[in-house]
Amino acid sequence: MQMSRMNSPSVGMEEDNGVGHALSDFLLQLDNYTPSIPDSVVAYYLNMSGFESQDPRLIRLIALASQKFLSDIANDALQHCKMRTSSQLVQSSKNQKGPKEKKYIMTMEDLVPALQEYGIIAKKPHYFV
Amino acid sequence: MSETTEKIESNCDARRRILNIAVSTVLLETGFESADKMSLETLTEMIQSFFTEVGNSARGYCELSGRVEPVLGDVMMALINMGISLQGLEQYAARPNRHVIQPPQQAPVPRTPAMLSAGSKAKPSPHIPFHLPPLPDPHAYIRTPTHKQPVTEYEAIREKAATQKRDIEKALTKFLSKTSETHNLFNTEDNQVYPLIACKPTFPAYLPCLLPTDQVFDFDELEYHFQVANRTEDMPADKKDQSDNEGENGGDNENANNSQSENPDTTGISSPDRNKSGG
Numbered sequence: 001m002q003m004s005r006m007n008s009p010s011v012g013m014e015e016d017n018g019v020g021h022a023l024s025d026f027l028l029q030l031d032n033y034t035p036s037i038p039d040s041v042v043a044y045y046l047n048m049s050g051f052e053s054q055d056p057r058l059i060r061l062i063a064l065a066s067q068k069f070l071s072d073i074a075n076d077a078l079q080h081c082k083m084r085t086s087s088q089l090v091q092s093s094k095n096q097k098g099p100k101e102k103k104y105i106m107t108m109e110d111l112v113p114a115l116q117e118y119g120i121i122a123k124k125p126h127y128f129v
Numbered sequence: 130m131s132e133t134t135e136k137i138e139s140n141c142d143a144r145r146r147i148l149n150i151a152v153s154t155v156l157l158e159t160g161f162e163s164a165d166k167m168s169l170e171t172l173t174e175m176i177q178s179f180f181t182e183v184g185n186s187a188r189g190y191c192e193l194s195g196r197v198e199p200v201l202g203d204v205m206m207a208l209i210n211m212g213i214s215l216q217g218l219e220q221y222a223a224r225p226n227r228h229v230i231q232p233p234q235q236a237p238v239p240r241t242p243a244m245l246s247a248g249s250k251a252k253p254s255p256h257i258p259f260h261l262p263p264l265p266d267p268h269a270y271i272r273t274p275t276h277k278q279p280v281t282e283y284e285a286i287r288e289k290a291a292t293q294k295r296d297i298e299k300a301l302t303k304f305l306s307k308t309s310e311t312h313n314l315f316n317t318e319d320n321q322v323y324p325l326i327a328c329k330p331t332f333p334a335y336l337p338c339l340l341p342t343d344q345v346f347d348f349d350e351l352e353y354h355f356q357v358a359n360r361t362e363d364m365p366a367d368k369k370d371q372s373d374n375e376g377e378n379g380g381d382n383e384n385a386n387n388s389q390s391e392n393p394d395t396t397g398i399s400s401p402d403r404n405k406s407g408g
Contacts (some may be wrong), residue, residue: 035224037151041144045177045387049184053199061218063206066179067155068221070172074159076379081161106156106164119212122171 037062045050077106078115084110148173158224183207302326331358 039056042063046053053059073080081104108124152172156164186207191199208215248267253259280286307328312327329353331337345351 034221036154038147041147041151042180044144045180046184049181050188051199053185058201058204061201062180062183062208064218064222065183065208065213065215066176067151068156068218069179070152070176071159071221073172073175074156074161076163079158097206103162104160106161107167108165108168108171111165111168115171115175118143119177122175124167 011100033060033069034063036061037063039063039065073111073114074106076117077110078111080110081106086090145173145177148176151178151186179211182211329358 039059042059043053044060046062085104108122112122149169152169153164156169156172183204186200187203190203190206191197194203196203204217242366250264251267253261253264280289310327310329312325314323314325
């Protein structure tokens with residue numbers, strides 16, 4: 001997604017202007033949509049890096065953006081997980097309980113490739129020193 | 130210092146936990162049933178870094194254009210710079226299954242109990258700004274004399290000296306009557322009412338006057354005299370109160386021992402005779 005923007009900056013800026021208008025309108029309606037993350041927590045982390053805003057809608061916008069980002073990654077991880085379980089389902093012929101493994105567990109195996117697509121490389125040790 | 134760091138860490142922990150909950154909520158909405166602890170921590174860390182980064186970038190953009198308070202445009206630029214698409218934001222906001230997390234309750238500030246406060250704190254003078262901390266306890270900066278000036282009147286001092294001397298004598302006699310041997314005025318066995326300090330005369334009483342010892346040459350001899358004066362081994366129990374017999378026995382035995390020809394046997398035999406004669 002970000003690659004397309006870098007290739008055409010001027011076009012991106014015009015798009016952003018349009019998006020900016022939409023967002024400024026969106027900002028006014030933002031009071032209806034409360035993001036999952038509470039305002040105080042987001043404000044705390046923003047304050048830690050020097051971003052102080054008296055407008056709560058701005059903070060809600062950032063919270064929403066972060067949430068969307070997170071949900072995108074989660075969706076990608078879910079796709080990975082489904083691919084893996086579906087391949088296992090195909091392999092295992094015995095299938096007594098209908099669709100097996102309705103429960104999806106998020107593990108590092110699914111998360112790392114999902115993050116890699118976004119450019120985030122997560123390497124965590126298996127143990128803590 | 131450690132206390133403040135602990136406080137900061139606990140604040141971070143509380144918010145970190147909220148972030149954990151938020152991440153879990155998003156995962157639930159996506160369709161996951163449960164998550165690995167490590168992946169949850171990774172995502173929480175990612176979200177925290179996201180906020181930090183957006184905050185930094187937005188502030189940078191805002192200050193770049195000569196402002197102090199960030200505006201929507203700054204936030205947008207920051208998000209775009211990070212590569213976050215703003216396209217589907219509205220649709221995402223209006224998704225059907227949304228959970229909202231309660232903001233964290235403000236924990237009550239633990240009141241440090243007012244310890245060791247003596248007296249009431251003085252009101253600050255008007256020239257002191259109100260936002261400064263309150264004044265300390267008055268004993269911290271007000272000096273009062275700790276003792277009265279001593280009395281220098283001659284009469285009072287004499288009187289004090291006299292009462293002190295009297296009190297000392299009284300106390301000492303009381304102490305001695307309670308701890309050392311007592312002498313009874315009355316003929317009862319146990320006397321608590323009028324105890325007199327028993328005086329132990331040496332026999333013969335005129336001997337120290339005839340032989341004054343201003344210098345002690347032989348400490349053994351001195352101790353011997355002392356022991357002899359205080360001996361109670363061969364005295365019968367009922368005659369212990371009578372000081373005459375006590376003195377006689379002590380003196381007779383002393384005389385007997387002083388003559389070198391006597392042996393301990395004769396002294397042992399002679400003492401009952403002396404007792405009979407004395408009794």
